[in-house]
């Protein structure tokens with residue numbers, strides 16, 4: 215009671231104070247109403263189809279699947295089964311492959327891929343900035359369709375871990391992008407002489423396999439500041455020059471820099487958008503450190519028929535959090551406050567592995583009961599150096 219009373223004078227005061235404004239507003243409203251009605255009746259016949267078109271787009275956001283392929287997409291049969299269950303208005307496909315490579319009956323068993331190759335694709339060297347250029351080309355073309363609201367970058371060895379409907383709902387309901395991004399305090403790739411235009415505290419590292427909301431896709435496509443710097447100054451060193459410098463006991467470490475492991479993360483950190491994405495990739499890769507090589511390089515493990523067991527797929531699906539070792543930071547996987555699987559896609563899988571997964575029906579729907587029952591699993595992101603693909 216008392217509370218209600220106390221608030222009354224304030225409301226009255228507001229009404230009184232705004233009275234002159236209100237009358238002007240009222241006049242404006244009447245005017246606007248008349249105009250609106252007039253234009254409505256005028257346009258009702260001519261613009262109806264375009265209004266329908268627009269509302270259709272608004273209610274049916276699409277997920278754009280961007281395939282970065284060397285040539286064909288070896289797991290096309292699996293993606294075919296995946297897209298088969300989708301509404302064609304809910305997704306679009308774009309492929310960047312070798313220039314001149316054509317996706318047709320001769321090169322792919324899945325009609326979903328026919329005619330989806332970019333017409334202006336470029337020659338890509340893995341681990342080179344040309345890979346980022348290809349990603350930006352994919353984004354530019356996909357942005358041409360205003361219905362595309364989420365942009366998922368996939369390699370030619372990626373596969374989906376869930377059915378289309380689950381992945382679609384997950385992506386569309388999440389208002390944020392997904393980008394693996396972290397500080398690496400031991401990082402020796404940052405060369406202040408070359409990269410001075412990028413402050414060291416904005417230098418980030420992480421996997422290139424992104425999922426972007428439209429706004430971030432636009433930022434990447436429009437970027438003409440960070441990409442030229444990375445292209446010029448972040449380069450992978452050849453084995454010869456690395457070992458030559460080691461032999462000369464060159465104390466200045468060679469800046470072996472892999473552009474695609476820094477570009478997107480650093481761009482968004484530079485643009486001040488770090489609070490708008492989840493700091494993790496939706497694409498799983500198992501990192502193995504090779505014991506044989508002197509360098510102890512990290513490699514993404516390739517799953518073949520025997521490795522793609524129900525057990526290994528379940529283990530990937532049960533991962534609930536990502537632990538960044540270099541920052542001692544644990545990122546719990548959530549969307550809109552609810553726990554969610556960390557990974558929706560995984561790489562690298564052979565055709566044999568995909569055949570097994572399909573035939574054993576392992577890519578079933580997301581099962582919350584199974585998920586909540588699962589033993590806690592963390593995915594450690596270690597300091598890793600050279601990535602082989």
Ligand SMILES: *[C@@H]1O[C@H](CO)[C@@H](O)[C@H](O)[C@H]1NC(C)=O
Pocket residue numbers: 273274275299300301303304378379382
């Ligand atoms: C397609 O999108 C509509 C609206 O966004 C959604 O209701 C429907 O479940 C989606 N269908 C599939 C198969 O994902």
Ligand SMILES: *[C@@H]1O[C@H](CO)[C@@H](O)[C@H](O)[C@H]1NC(C)=O
Pocket residue numbers: 316317318319320321
């Ligand atoms: C597929 O495209 C290639 C290159 O254009 C062409 O040589 C081949 O005949 C095509 N195959 C079919 C089945 O259309």
Ligand SMILES: *[C@@H]1O[C@H](CO)[C@@H](O)[C@H](O)[C@H]1NC(C)=O
Pocket residue numbers: 308309329330331332333355
């Ligand atoms: C490339 O051009 C062909 C022929 O004009 C067209 O059918 C195809 O859709 C284009 N590809 C993309 C990704 O736009």
Ligand SMILES: *[C@@H]1O[C@H](CO)[C@@H](O)[C@H](O)[C@H]1NC(C)=O
Pocket residue numbers: 452453507
């Ligand atoms: C660099 O060395 C690694 C192993 O030491 C080898 O696998 C790779 O092929 C070499 N790359 C080049 C370009 O020589």
Ligand SMILES: *[C@@H]1O[C@H](CO)[C@@H](O)[C@H](O)[C@H]1NC(C)=O
Pocket residue numbers: 501502503515521
């Ligand atoms: C490498 O991968 C194999 C196969 O999954 C696994 O058994 C092994 O533990 C991995 N090794 C490391 C060092 O991660």
Ligand SMILES: *[C@@H]1O[C@H](CO)[C@@H](O)[C@H](O)[C@H]1NC(C)=O
Pocket residue numbers: 542
């Ligand atoms: C990491 O953080 C936890 C708590 O957040 C702390 O207990 C632990 O000591 C930290 N570990 C290291 C190596 O800093």
Ligand SMILES: *[C@@H]1O[C@H](CO)[C@@H](O)[C@H](O)[C@H]1NC(C)=O
Pocket residue numbers: 583584587
């Ligand atoms: C979940 O865990 C409970 C208790 O451990 C068990 O009784 C139940 O069968 C489990 N459910 C599934 C689907 O694994």
